[in-house]
Amino acid sequence: DSDRTIIDLTSVFTDPDNDDVSIAKSILSNTNDTLVSTTIINNQLTLSYNPDSSGSSIIVIRGTSQGKTVDQAFKTTVTPVDDPPxxxxxxxxxxxxxxxxxxxxxxxxxxxxxxxxxxxxxxxxxxxxxxxxxxxxxxxxxxxxxxxxxxxxxxxxxxxxxxxxxxxxxxxxxxxxPVDDPPVVANAIYDVAMDISAEILSIPLTDVFADIDNQNSAIIKTIQSNTNNALITVQLSDNTLTLNNQENVEGESTVTVQAISNGIAIQDSFTVYVKASDVAPEVQTPIADITVIEDTASSRIDLSTVFTDLDNNDQTISKMILNNNNQSLLETSLTDNNLYLMFQPDAFGASTITVRGTSQGKTVDNSFTVTVIPVDDPPIILNPLDDLTVNEDAPETSIDLSTVFS
The missing domain is CATH 2.60.40.10 (Immunoglobulins)
Structure with a gap:
């Protein structure tokens, strides 16, 4: 990749019997024209090197005077250079x-x-x-x-x-x-239980819905439906839902609240239970505390027998994760009576998890502790070293190792 080379041929040849100026110069041969191309103009030999090429070539220059000739050969060598990518x-x-x-x-x-x-x-x-x-x-x-x-x-x-x-x-x-996301149910309204005597129950709706792209205060809430108007009446005023049940009337009703944000709607439904003698659910089989080592695989806990309800079917008890006080240690999810614990990589410590069981609007909570014991992880190769090739007698090479391992 060197610049071209210009060689003055004026004094290369001489003729004792004739004027040297009249000697004609020509390129007789070039053994490697893929390496270098040659031209002669006005006694100037120009060598133009082809890009990214290395090697050698024998070039023969002929001098001609009065029909007689003499040849001059020389070798051109192009040493290789490691080009960057x-x-x-x-x-x-x-x-x-x-x-x-x-x-x-x-x-x-x-x-x-x-x-x-x-x-x-x-x-x-x-x-x-x-x-x-x-x-x-x-x-x-x-x-x-x-x-x-x-x-x-x-x-x-x-x-x-x-x-x-x-x-x-x-x-x-x-x-x-950007995409305008719909509002979401940030904090679902729990099922509620009311006494058979006339009772008024207020439920705040301020934090029930949220919209990440718009102001939560601009979300419009309305009562979408009440499936049992003979059991309860429902009113909405100033972000507060007010329930009033009829005296000495038992039953249940599903209430649906709709939220609209920037023209996009979402609903949240909950059930109101009115019973004369409904017993709240209880913890039947407490969840045992768990201890694992750092980087343990996910764990599953069966919740089907954790709660019981003496006067209702245990299979109808709904479960929810009420709290996880250390999400940087582990994440939790609940599907079909299975509680999943997903441990964060390279994290250790403790977290208290609370699971709530709800039956006919009445609740009971069960808390347990998860402890993750630290493990000394070995270092890892973050950026592998490339193979290195140099010529004999090459100067010293320095390699920065600061980012190779972690």
Whole structure:
């Protein structure tokens, strides 16, 4: 990749019998024109080197005077230079909608290295200018993008290709368009039990619904339905739902409250139970405290026999996770009487979890403690070292090891 070389041929040949100025010069041969191309203009020999080529060539220059000739040969050697990798195929900018599913981008053909094997090019995330919008990681030369929930905006990612210690970077823009999310039920209204005597019960609705894209105070609530007007009357005023049951009347009613935010609606329903002698559910088999070691796999707890109700069917007892006071230690979910504990990686400590059983509007709670014992994790290879090839008698090479292990 050197600049061209110009050689003055004026004094290369001489003729004792004739004027040297009249000696004609020509290129007789060039043994490697894929390495270097040659031209002669006005006694100037120009050697133009083909890009990314190395090797040697024998060039023969002929001098001709009065029909007689003499040849001069010389050798041109181009020593190899390790070129850095280059961008072969730029990563296209990406546009998605808010809450888009994960995306994967194959980085295999993004970079190339004319002097080395492309399969040895290491790809690294050099920078992510908006990690609050998108999380990025590279695995097996595939860039995996996970979009953060309910976030919109732009992020610029810089991907680095490294080959034999030399680097190149490619930048691209990720745009996440905002989407107006519907309101959600943030805190569902629990089923309630009322006394058979005339009773007034007030239920605040301020925190029942939420809208991440709009003001919660602008959410409009209405009573959508009441399935048993003969049992209770329902009124809504100033974000407070008021229930009034008829004296000495037993039964149940399902009340549905609707919330509208920016034209999008959602409902939440709950049941009102009025019974003369309904006994609240009880804890039949308390959940035992649990102790595990750090990075344990998920655990499942069967809740089918935890609660009982003397005057109702135990199968109708609904369960909910009332509280988990350390979500940085573990996450919880409940499906079909199964409580799942998902432990966060590299986390240890303790958490108190409370499960509530509800039957006919009456409740009972059971709390237990989960303890995670710490484990000393071994270090891991974060950025593997590339193989290194140098010429004999090469100068010392320094390799930064600060980011290799973690």
């Amino acid at each position: 280059v961008i072969a195929n730029e990563i296209n900018d990406l546009t998605v909608d808010e809450d888009a599913s994960d995306q994967s981008i194959d980085l295999y053909d993004v970079f190339t290295d004319i002097d080395n094997d492309d399969t040895h090019i290491q790809t690294i995330i050099a920078d992510n200018f908006n990690i609050s919008l998108v999380a990025a990681r590279i695995s097996d030369n595939v860039l995996n993008l996970r979009f953060q929930p309910d976030q919109s905006g732009e992020a610029e990612l810089t991907i680095m290709g490294m080959s034999n210690g030399l680097t190149v970077t490619d930048n691209f823009i990720i745009t996440v368009n």
